[in-house]
Amino acid sequence: MRFIMRAIIGFFRLxxxxxxxxxxQIWANKTRSILTTIGIVIGVASVTAVIAxxxxxxAKILTQVETLGSNTIFIQPKRPDTGPLQxxxxxxxxxxxxxxxxxxxxxxxxKRFGRQTWAGSQTVSFREKSVENVSIRGIEPDCHKxxxxxxxxxxxxxxxxxxxxxxxxxxDPKLRNDLRLDRDCIGQPILIGHNTFYIIGVLEPRPESLxxxxxxxxxxxxxxxxxxxxxxxxxxxxxxxxxxxxxxSEDARxxxxxxxxxxxxxxxxxxxxxxxxxxxxxxxxxxKMALIVTMVASGxxxxxxxxxxxxxxxxxxxxxxxxxREIGLRKAVGAKKSAILTQFLIESVVLCFVGGLVGIGxxxxxxxxxxxxxxxxxxxxYIPLWAIGISFGFSGAVGIFFGMFPAIKAAxxxxxxxxxxx
Amino acid sequence: MIAAEADKPTIKPQGDKSVIKLKDITRIYKVGVExxxxxxxxxxxxxENEYVAVMGASGSGKSTLMNVLGCLDRATxxxxxxxxxxxxxxxxxxxxxxxxxxxGFVFQSFELLSQLTAIKNVEMPLIYSRNGxxxxxxxxxxxxxxxxxxxxxxxxxxxxxxxxxxxxAIARALVxxxxxxxxxxxxxxxxSKTSESIMELFDKLHQEGQTIIIVTHEEFVAxxxxxxxxxxxxxxxxxxxxxxxxxxxxxxxxxxQGRAS
Numbered sequence: 001m002r003f004i005m006r007a008i009i010g011f012f013r014l015x016x017x018x019x020x021x022x023x024x025q026i027w028a029n030k031t032r033s034i035l036t037t038i039g040i041v042i043g044v045a046s047v048t049a050v051i052a053x054x055x056x057x058x059a060k061i062l063t064q065v066e067t068l069g070s071n072t073i074f075i076q077p078k079r080p081d082t083g084p085l086q087x088x089x090x091x092x093x094x095x096x097x098x099x100x101x102x103x104x105x106x107x108x109x110x111k112r113f114g115r116q117t118w119a120g121s122q123t124v125s126f127r128e129k130s131v132e133n134v135s136i137r138g139i140e141p142d143c144h145k146x147x148x149x150x151x152x153x154x155x156x157x158x159x160x161x162x163x164x165x166x167x168x169x170x171x172d173p174k175l176r177n178d179l180r181l182d183r184d185c186i187g188q189p190i191l192i193g194h195n196t197f198y199i200i201g202v203l204e205p206r207p208e209s210l211x212x213x214x215x216x217x218x219x220x221x222x223x224x225x226x227x228x229x230x231x232x233x234x235x236x237x238x239x240x241x242x243x244x245x246x247x248x249s250e251d252a253r254x255x256x257x258x259x260x261x262x263x264x265x266x267x268x269x270x271x272x273x274x275x276x277x278x279x280x281x282x283x284x285x286x287x288k289m290a291l292i293v294t295m296v297a298s299g300x301x302x303x304x305x306x307x308x309x310x311x312x313x314x315x316x317x318x319x320x321x322x323x324x325r326e327i328g329l330r331k332a333v334g335a336k337k338s339a340i341l342t343q344f345l346i347e348s349v350v351l352c353f354v355g356g357l358v359g360i361g362x363x364x365x366x367x368x369x370x371x372x373x374x375x376x377x378x379x380x381x382y383i384p385l386w387a388i389g390i391s392f393g394f395s396g397a398v399g400i401f402f403g404m405f406p407a408i409k410a411a412x413x414x415x416x417x418x419x420x421x422x
Numbered sequence: 423m424i425a426a427e428a429d430k431p432t433i434k435p436q437g438d439k440s441v442i443k444l445k446d447i448t449r450i451y452k453v454g455v456e457x458x459x460x461x462x463x464x465x466x467x468x469x470e471n472e473y474v475a476v477m478g479a480s481g482s483g484k485s486t487l488m489n490v491l492g493c494l495d496r497a498t499x500x501x502x503x504x505x506x507x508x509x510x511x512x513x514x515x516x517x518x519x520x521x522x523x524x525x526g527f528v529f530q531s532f533e534l535l536s537q538l539t540a541i542k543n544v545e546m547p548l549i550y551s552r553n554g555x556x557x558x559x560x561x562x563x564x565x566x567x568x569x570x571x572x573x574x575x576x577x578x579x580x581x582x583x584x585x586x587x588x589x590x591a592i593a594r595a596l597v598x599x600x601x602x603x604x605x606x607x608x609x610x611x612x613x614s615k616t617s618e619s620i621m622e623l624f625d626k627l628h629q630e631g632q633t634i635i636i637v638t639h640e641e642f643v644a645x646x647x648x649x650x651x652x653x654x655x656x657x658x659x660x661x662x663x664x665x666x667x668x669x670x671x672x673x674x675x676x677x678x679q680g681r682a683s
Binding site: 006010013014017024025028325329330331333334335336337338339415419 | 492495515519520522523529535547551
C-alpha cells in the first residue's frame with residue numbers, strides 16, 4: 001500500500017516537472033513545434049469541423065421533423081435500381097391522378113393524403129407589376145393539413161374549389177409585397193400566365209425547409225389540384241400522406257406500396273417504380289449518409305493523424321538524440337528508466353495536446369465559417385462536447401503511441417555512453 | 423536523515439568508518455573476440471572523509487574505476503561495498519537510487535541544463551529523490567550558499583563563468599547529501615586561476631567532512647588530495663599519502679608538541 005502511494009506520488013512529481021519542462025521545450029523550439037504539430041492540427045480541425053457540420057445538419061433536420069410532423073409520408077415516382085425500367089424516361093413512370101383513387105379505403109393506416117402537382121414556373125402579374133419565375137403548385141385540400149402552412153389571411157383551398165375547378169389561388173406574403181398588392185388582397189385578380197386567378201388567402205411564409213423546398217427566394221402560389229391541369233395538360237404528380245400515428249407509419253408505407261403496385265399494374269417479381277418515404281425513413285437515410293461521411297472523414301483524419309504522429313515520432317527521436325547528454329546526466333543523478341520514459345512520453349503527449357488544442361481552435365473557426373455561408377443549411381453547426389473529448393483523446397493517443405518508441409530509446413540509453421555523446 | 427546530514431556539514435565525522443570497499447574488482451570489455459581488462463583486480467578501501475586523487479595515463483582504467491565507483495557501470499566480478507552495502511547484486515532501479523542518494527558527480531564539462539536556472543539545475547536530483555521534494559528549494563539554496571554562489575541563483579548557465587558553472591555543478595552533486603563526491607577532471611575546462619579556486623572549494627568541502635574522489639591527470643590538482651592513487655593497465659600502481667598530507671601531519675605533530683610543552 002505504502003509502496004503504491006509512493007509510486008503514485010513519485011509519478012505526480014515527475015508529471016508536474018515533465019509538463020513544465022516540455023512546455024518550455026516547445027516554447028524554446030517554436031518553429032519546430034509548429035511544423036511538427038501541423039498534422040495533428042489539421043486532423044483535429046477537420047474532424048471537429050465535419051462533426052460540427054453534421055451535428056448542425058442533424059439539429060436542423062430534427063427541428064424540421066418537428067414542424068412537419070413525423071407521420072408525414074412522401075410518395076413519388078422513382079426508377080427501379082434493376083430491371084428494364086432502370087433507364088426509363090421519367091414521363092413513362094409518372095403518377096396518374098386516378099392511380100390514387102380509393103387509396104384511403106385500401107390503406108387502413110393512412111389517415112389522409114393529398115395529391116399535388118408542380119406546374120412549373122410562371123410569370124405572375126398584377127396590373128403593371130409582374131414577378132417572373134414563381135413556382136405554381138396544385139394541391140388537394142388535404143395537403144394543407146399534412147404540411148402545416150397556416151393561412152394567415154382569407155381561407156384555405158376547399159373541396160368545392162377542387163370540384164368546381166375554380167381559378168382561385170393562395171399566395172405568400174413575399175409575392176404580395178412584390179406585386180404591390182394591398183395588405184388585404186383577398187378577391188383581387190392576378191394573372192398567372194394568361195389565366196386570371198382570384199386570391200382567396202395568404203399563407204404564412206414557408207419555414208426553412210430541407211426537403212422538396214427549392215430556394216427561399218422564389219415565391220409560391222397554390223392553386224386547386226384539378227385547376228393546375230388547366231394551365232398545363234400533363235403534369236408530374238407527387239403525393240403527401242399522413243399515417244394515423246407514428247407507430248403505424250411503417251404499416252402505412254407497406255399498404256401504400258401494395259396498393260400502388262396494383263393500381264400501377266406492376267407484376268409480381270418486378271421492382272417498384274415509385275418510392276414511399278416516411279420522415280423516419282428520411283432521418284434513417286440521413287443518419288446512414290452521416291455515418292458514411294463520418295467514416296470517410298475519419299479515414300482522412302486518421303491518415304492525417306498518422307502522418308502527424310510520424311512527424312511527432314521523428315521530432316521526438318531528434319529531441320532524444322539532441323538531449324542524449326541530458327539523459328545521461330539525469331541517469332547519473334539518479335533518474336530511473338521509468339522516470340526518463342515518463343518524461344519523454346509526457347513531452348510527446350503535451351506536444352500532441354497543444355496540437356489538439358490549436359486544432360480545436362481552428363475547427364471552431366471553420367465551424368463559424370461554415371455556419372455563415374449563405375444558402376447552405378448549416379447555420380446550426382456547432383462542435384459538440386464529445387467531439388472535443390474525442391479530439392483530445394485521439395491526440396493523446398497519438399502522442400503516447402508515437403512517443404513510445406523514442407521514449408523507450410531514451411530510457412534504454414547507457415548513462416556512460418550518453419555522457420560521452422557529442 | 424539525508425537532509426539532516428546535508429544541513430550539518432560542518433561536523434567533521436570521527437572514526438574510521440569505511441565508505442568504499444573494493445575487493446578484486448575486474449571490468450572486462452569484449453571487443454570482438456578480444457577481452458580488454460579495463461580493471462584487473464582492484465582492491466581498495468576508502469574511509470569516511472578521505473580525500474583521494476586517482477591519477478593515471480589515458481587507458482589506465484581510471485575512468486572505468488570512476489564509473490564503477492559511481493554505480494554507472496557494473497564490475498564484471500569482485501565485490502563493491504558502498505556504506506557497507508553490497509552493490510554488485512542490486513537492480514538497475516536500486517542502483518539509480520544509490521546514485522541519487524549516495525553519490526554526487528562532478529563532470530569535466532559541467533553538464534548543466536542550459537534552459538534551467540542555477541537553482542533549478544541544483545534542484546534536479548531532488549526530483550528523483552524520495553524525500554527531497556518538499557524542501558528542494560530550501561536545500562538547493564543552502565547548498566548554493568555553501569559553494570559561494572548565493573547571488574547567482576536565478577542565472578542561467580550561459581550567464582555564468584566557467585568557475586561559476588562548476589560551482590553550480592558541485593552544488594548539484596552535493597544537494598542530496600552524498601556519501602562520496604566523485605569528480606572527473608573537475609578543472610579540465612578551466613583556466614589555472616579558476617582551477618585553483620575550485621580546488622580550494624574541494625578542500626573546504628573536505629574540511630566540512632565530505633569524502634571526495636577526484637580523477638585527474640594534473641599534478642597540482644592531485645596534490646590537494648591527501649592520498650594519491652596511481653593507476654596503470656587496470657591495476658593500482660601506487661597508493662600513498664600525498665606531500666600535503668605529510669605536511670599536514672607534520673604540522674599537527676608540531677602543534678601537538680607545542681601544546682604538550
